[in-house]
Amino acid sequence: MSEIDVAVERSHVAIKAGTADIVVAIPTFNNEATVSNVLRAARTAVFQFPKWKSLIVHVDGGSTDSTVRRAKESLDGEGPFAQVSYPVYPVHQFDLSNHSLPGRDSAYRTIFSLAGELDAKVCCIVDCTAVVTPDRISALLQPVLEMEFDLAAPFYKRQKYDGVLVNGMLYPLTRALFGKRVRQPIGGDASYSRALIQKLLPLETWTTEAARRDVHLWLNIQALQHDMKLCQVRLGARPRTRDVAPDVSSILANLTGALYLEMEQTAELWQRVRGSTAVPMFGLRFDPEAAGNAPDTKPLVDAFRIGCQNLQDLWRFFLPPATLLELKRMGRQGDREFRFSRALWARVVYDFAVAFRLRPIGREHLLRALTPLYMGFVASYILSIEGADPDQVEQEIENVCMAYESEKPYLISRWRWPDRFMP
Numbered sequence: 527m528s529e530i531d532v533a534v535e536r537s538h539v540a541i542k543a544g545t546a547d548i549v550v551a552i553p554t555f556n557n558e559a560t561v562s563n564v565l566r567a568a569r570t571a572v573f574q575f576p577k578w579k580s581l582i583v584h585v586d587g588g589s590t591d592s593t594v595r596r597a598k599e600s601l602d603g604e605g606p607f608a609q610v611s612y613p614v615y616p617v618h619q620f621d622l623s624n625h626s627l628p629g630r631d632s633a634y635r636t637i638f639s640l641a642g643e644l645d646a647k648v649c650c651i652v653d654c655t656a657v658v659t660p661d662r663i664s665a666l667l668q669p670v671l672e673m674e675f676d677l678a679a680p681f682y683k684r685q686k687y688d689g690v691l692v693n694g695m696l697y698p699l700t701r702a703l704f705g706k707r708v709r710q711p712i713g714g715d716a717s718y719s720r721a722l723i724q725k726l727l728p729l730e731t732w733t734t735e736a737a738r739r740d741v742h743l744w745l746n747i748q749a750l751q752h753d754m755k756l757c758q759v760r761l762g763a764r765p766r767t768r769d770v771a772p773d774v775s776s777i778l779a780n781l782t783g784a785l786y787l788e789m790e791q792t793a794e795l796w797q798r799v800r801g802s803t804a805v806p807m808f809g810l811r812f813d814p815e816a817a818g819n820a821p822d823t824k825p826l827v828d829a830f831r832i833g834c835q836n837l838q839d840l841w842r843f844f845l846p847p848a849t850l851l852e853l854k855r856m857g858r859q860g861d862r863e864f865r866f867s868r869a870l871w872a873r874v875v876y877d878f879a880v881a882f883r884l885r886p887i888g889r890e891h892l893l894r895a896l897t898p899l900y901m902g903f904v905a906s907y908i909l910s911i912e913g914a915d916p917d918q919v920e921q922e923i924e925n926v927c928m929a930y931e932s933e934k935p936y937l938i939s940r941w942r943w944p945d946r947f948m949p
Contacts, residue, residue, distance in 0.1 A: 546606065546644040547578035548671065550652065550663060553612070553633040554597070555587040555626065557654040562600035564658045569601060571663035575671065578647070581606045583640060585633050587614050612636035626655050631741040635732050638723050647671060649723060653714035662761050665809045666717040669757045676722040676754035679746065680713035681807065682764045685818055686911055686919045690904050691778065693923045695875060696743070699785060702872075702930040702937075703796040704750040707805050709758060712742045712781065722754050731791070739784035747788045751795055760809030778900055779893035786882040797938050802931060820912050826905035827864050831857045833898020840895055844881035846947040849873060856902065866906035868929035874899055875930075876937040880944055 550568040554561055565582060572580035584597040586609065594609065601607040613636075614629040627633065634651065641649035648670040652658055669675040682689075692710065700711045718726075726748060731737060737744040749756060789796070834857045841850060852870055859865065878896050882889060907926075911919050939946055 545579060546581040547647045548572055548575060548580040548667060549583060549637070549641045549644060549646040549649040550580065550667075551583040551585055551637040551640075551649065552597075552652050552654050553585045553587065553627055553630065553637070554589060554593050554654045555628055556589045556591045556593060558589070558591045558593045558596055560654050560657070561593050561597045564652060564654050565597055565600045567658045567660045568652060568663055569604060570660035571667065574660070574664045575667065578671065579606075581608060581644065581646075583607075583637065584609045585637055586611050587628055587633060608640075610636060610640065631732060631737045631744070634741050634745070635727075638718070638727055641718075641720075642723055642727055645720065646723075647720055648717050650717040651715070656714070656764050658715075661810075662715065665759050665761065666715060669759065669808055670717045670719045673757075674719075674755065675757045675806075676719040677746070677749045677756045678717040678808075679708055679710060679756065679758050679805075680715045680761050681709050681758045681809070682713065683760070683762050684764075686914070686916070687818065687821055687908055690907055691781065691900075694871070694903055694907055694926055695900070696781060696785065697923075698872070698927040698930040699875060700743075700747070700750070701802045701927055702934050703789065703792070703799065704747070705799040705802045706750055706756060707802050707927075708746060708750070708756060711746045712740055714742060715761065716742075716745075718745075719754075722749060722752075725752050725754070734787070736784045736787035736791070739780050739787070743781065743784050744788065747792065751792050757806040757808055760807065760811065762810070774900075775894055775897045778897055779890065782878070782896060783882070783889065783893050786879050789879055790883055793941065797941070800934075802927075821908055823864070823905040823908050824861050826901045826908075827861055830864075830898050830902030830905065833895075833901070837895055837898065840887065843886040844884070844892075845874070845877050847949055848947070849877065853899075862909065864902075864905055864909060866903045868926050869933055871899075871903045871906075871926075872930045872933040873936055876933065876940065879937065880940045883941070884944055 550572060552561065552564050552568060561584070565584065568582050572578075572582070582601060582605070584594075584607070586594055586597075588611070598609060612629065612633045614632060637649065637651060648667055650663060650666050652663060666678050666680070669678045692712065696711050697709055701707050726745070729748065731744075834853055838850065845853075849870065856864070856866060878892065881892055907922070911922050914922065
């Protein structure tokens with residue numbers, strides 16, 4: 527008997543393979559404040575699909591608060607409900623600096639194993655750190671359950687100054703590499719089809735560093751490279767219950783490292799991809815978020831200038847002389863006139879990808895050396911969209927993406943002939 531079978535049996539739920547069409551899973555770690563509301567939202571959501579058999583699964587990673595008890599009290603006796611624990615290994619304990627859920631890759635593998643045993647048509651995984659409504663969950667379920675999509679990815683509505691890492695790097699880079707316009711490649715709420723789960727479960731790469739760094743990004747790239755049928759679902763704003771100041775350098779290094787690792791594994795594929803195509807979008811339309819006050823860009827510009835002063839000797843190992851010269855010129859721009867050209871930013875991201883592959887210095891040191899350059903891009907992005915309306919902001923994001931696509935031949939050239947453009 528597997529660990530999953532034992533966990534389900536302990537929750538006093540009689541489940542046999544093929545008896546659940548819909549699985550909604552909520553992974554948790556010390557989420558006592560939100561778990562009851564999220565589980566009740568999941569129960570209300572599946573009521574909207576009465577002809578399908580459903581199972582709500584609470585998947586816990588060793589919570590030390592009252593999460594498990596509150597979850598059981600919230601749904602026990604209200605239809606098929608299971609509580610399952612997933613294994614958290616020592617290496618996962620270090621992930622808490624970047625993730626609110628330790629061992630998220632292990633949690634997802636446990637969830638997919640259960641969904642596979644049940645032969646579920648759709649498995650929806652919902653983040654327990656955010657406020658969730660039944661409509662959001664049902665919107666994620668519907669495209670996979672009723673329209674035969676394999677992945678329903680989230681599209682969150684953000685304030686125009688938020689999400690620069692996604693809009694300025696993760697989205698443009700995955701789009702340029704794999705040719706699909708998935709706006710949120712690291713979204714925590716998503717639905718997966720039976721066909722996609724069957725593709726994912728046998729993969730040996732579950733235990734790789736890329737999957738551990740960010741399993742959402744890893745899963746999206748698996749779907750992209752296996753040419754699965756993708757769609758996106760508008761979910762509106764994504765309010766958070768935790769208010770912790772992010773460590774930008776750690777988050778940037780973690781996500782960039784995950785993406786660069788996948789670039790190594792999929793190089794034969796992405797070098798053949800040209801251009802990009804739209805991915806269908808479903809869900810309700812939401813009014814734009816209030817813009818709020820523009821962040822102060824001077825500290826960002828100052829961080830860029832300090833980096834240029836202190837890291838020149840390091841950057842020389844992997845940035846071409848022409849790029850270093852352009853960066854030096856940028857440092858002389860005024861605080862309000864400061865701009866980081868989109869094409870230069872795309873080439874810098876590509877140069878770091880090549881360096882990550884070749885390891886002229888330690889990888890973590892390399893990834894941290896990207897931080898001041900990213901700060902410079904963020905400052906430039908904020909300054910470029912001040913006073914812009916939502917359509918103009920969307921156009922700026924599109925312009926950044928097109929720069930990545932236009933500079934992709936540069937990436938391919940450097941990837942194949944690393945010394946090109948270097949002295």
